[in-house]
Amino acid sequence: MKRRTVLAAAIAATVMGAGTMAQAQDSTMAQVRDNGVLRVGVTQAPPWYSKDIISGEWTGGLGVSMGKAMAETLGVEFEPVEVTWGTAVAALQADRIDLMFVLDATDARKEAVNFPETPLLYYSLAVLARDDLEITDWADLNSSDISVSVPQATSMDAFLTENAPNADIQRFPGNAEAIAAFQAGRVDAVTLFHPPLIAARQKLGSGQIIVPQPVESRPSSVAVRQESDPAFVNWVNEQIDGYYKSGQTQVWYEEFLSDFGLDPSKVPAIIRERL
Structure with a gap:
């Protein structure tokens, strides 16, 4: 009887120990x-x-x-x-x-x-575009003649896909690659939230930053x-x-x-x- 009690206690301790370990791993x-x-x-x-x-x-x-x-x-x-x-x-x-x-x-x-x-924080969706491109509304991007780069699988990608489905949307792994495509002239514009575009415009020395209508501001x-x-x-x-x-x-x-x-x-x- 004593052996069974000891064995039961050992099993209980093992189970409790495993539970504690699982909880720690989950924290x-x-x-x-x-x-x-x-x-x-x-x-x-x-x-x-x-x-x-x-x-x-x-x-x-x-x-x-x-x-x-x-x-x-x-x-x-x-x-x-x-x-x-x-x-x-x-x-x-x-x-x-x-x-x-x-x-x-x-x-x-x-x-x-x-x-x-x-x-x-909060920010607004914007576009860094060629200086000669006329953009006022998001609808102005909605043309197969306009190519736009954007980071793939982001909220920016989802918004652009919904609001400019006819544009030639080119998706890249991250901000740097999307901006590089614009810098190389492979796309007419790049869509990001405004802070990264400000830094990119400063570095590139060309392009215009536009916040198209209707303004899309959101929290991050x-x-x-x-x-x-x-x-x-x-x-x-x-x-x-x-x-x-x-x-x-x-x-x-x-x-x-x-x-x-x-x-x-x-x-x-x-x-x-x-x-």
Whole structure:
């Protein structure tokens, strides 16, 4: 009888241990603290993320600044992990990254990953087009004679597909590739939200930035892994809410613009109250 009791206790302990391990594996917050690393998805897309070409280090951009600040708050190391906008969700699901800044909370993405309640920032969809191209409305792009580049599998892609279905839409892995296609003259325009286009226009030295009518402004967010423990998504929500309300989000954005050689006062804000 005693042996059965001991055996039952051992089995119970094993089951409880397995349950605790499963819970730990399902907790991003616990994993980040245990590993001492916050893994942030990054992709070459100024002003959100910017890699130094010479050193290969991710040195600038709103997402880099915010990621470093959040890692410091947790007392862990900031670790950038390169992804694309189209592969960020899969990287979260595969436990390659812990979060990805500036990923819109679309209905499709909500099926695969979680988002905090508080928006990260706000921006408007815009077009960087040839100087001789006349664009006032989104309908002006809706022609097979006009080629437009856009990052694949993004909210920008979905909007352009719906509002300019007749355009020659050319899809690329990320912002950098979409902009490069415009720079090389392979497309007539590139569609992104306005902040990356401002940085691109500064670098290229040509092209016109247009916010077509009707203006499409929307919030962006931070994607995190789906899990039963809400600790991490709640913590991310608290952090970005504090950054937004204190104005720190806008400060990081303007710091990058200044370093990039742009006058922040002449660039649309990413705070809704100032758009």
